[in-house]
Amino acid sequence: MIDENAVNRIEDLHKLKEAGVITEEEFDKAKQELLFRPRPAKTASQKMQVFSGGANELPGDDDFIGWMFLPLRKYADFDGRSCRKEYWMFALLYIAALFIGGVFSIASVELGMTLMSLFILAVFIPTVAVQVRRMHDQDKSGWFVLFNIIPYVGWIIGIIFMLIDGTEGDNRYGPDPKGRA
Structure with a gap:
């Protein structure tokens, strides 16, 4: 199976060949290298992605529900970068869930507090993970x-750090989640 990254690189090579930047022989050699090179062994986090339901697949721009639940699909993934949209849509989900817990508190304080406590415990790790990935997006350590x-x-x-736009292009934590070069 050919990965999407290799296909994109071959398309880029083809454009270079068409523009006369590289020769036909250089194109063929680079293409063969991309298609038939041995693949690196998967890391532990890449193996976990098999079980995460395609956690690296970003929702469409207008799929707000998908953006809200993306940090839950990346439950304990502290690697890589997350855009502001991923963080703020998750924050909206968090606030809405706490609001619903508050509504239940009107009927029964014990029930509402129990629901809110369970929710906060359940989303603690993804909340920290998405914040770490936001720091990575700004090329800062997750320890911030x-x-x-x-x-x-x-x-x-x-909040100030979560409002700051990430660095443009790749950084030491991975590719730009917005796809900017």
Whole structure:
């Protein structure tokens, strides 16, 4: 099976050949190398992606529900980068769930608090993971997420970091989630 990355590179090579930048022989040699080179062994996180329902597949621009649940599909994936849309749509889901828990609290304080507590526990890891990936998008260490624990102002620092656009193009944490070159 040929991976999509190899196909994209072959298309780029073909454009270079058509533009006269590389010769037919150079094109054929590079194409053969892309098609028949041995594939690297999968890392543990890549093996886990088999079980995550295509966690690396981004939802369409107008698929808001898909964006809301994407961090849950990437449950404990601290590698790579996440765009602002992924973070803020997940934050919207988080706030909506807490609001629903608050509504249940009107009927029964015990039920509402139990539901909210279970939800917060269930999404703690994906919340931290999406924040780490947002830091990676800005080419910063995931440890910057620890600013959140500073009393009184930590949450403000966290929100400011989540509002900052990521670096354009690839960085040390992976390719640009927006596909910018």
